[in-house]
């Protein structure tokens with residue numbers, strides 16, 4: 001059987017004031033299609049409103065999938081990495097934060113692979129002990145590139161340089177263009193992770209596990225690129241292959 005790839009979900013709050021409790025639970029269309037195009041079986045994991053259930057739910061759900069994708073989404077609440085929020089922090093969703101932190105830890109503990117996108121690189125870095133710039137423009141004086149691109153979200157806007165010998169280098173080469181839709185970015189890198197790609201202004205664009213091939217995290221949105229730039233589908237294929245290997249080992 002093909003590997004099952006779980007997508008962490010999101011919710012739209014107050015989408016319809018006539019139905020205040022009827023929030024859709026969803027994952028991004030292009031991520032789902034990327035998993036299918038890469039040969040995986042996508043499923044969506046909802047998070048509980050009651051965060052006291054998060055740990056037990058995450059540990060139970062880990063048995064239902066072979067690999068995990070953390071898609072883009074709202075900002076990570078700075079409280080999660082020990083900071084007060086600065087005025088530039090955007091929308092946060094505590095129930096999603098708490099559940100994903102538990103889910104990431106449970107997935108790493110189960111030796112199942114993770115692929116993170118945009119918010120995914122940030123929440124995984126926080127889950128493993130790192131921190132995030134709450135807002136690049138406000139907090140990173142070296143940030144000289146537009147990382148929250150003003151143009152369409154699937155267009156290529158800035159370069160990324162990768163570290164030789166890294167997984168992202170093997171998949172996509174030394175230097176390539178990406179889309180960029182973030183105002184946060186990785187600040188202190190978590191123990192067990194290393195930087196494997198940066199933008200020309202030094203902003204961290206990819207992290208990978210140091211010890212194994214368990215975790216690959218990127219700051220751009222390959223799910224919106226692979227239709228026109230098929231090389232970005234390799235990130236999805238790579239996760240499906242890692243999930244297949246992890247499955248064979250258990």
Ligand SMILES: [Mn+2]
Pocket residue numbers: 147158179180181182199203205219220
């Ligand atoms: Mn960027």
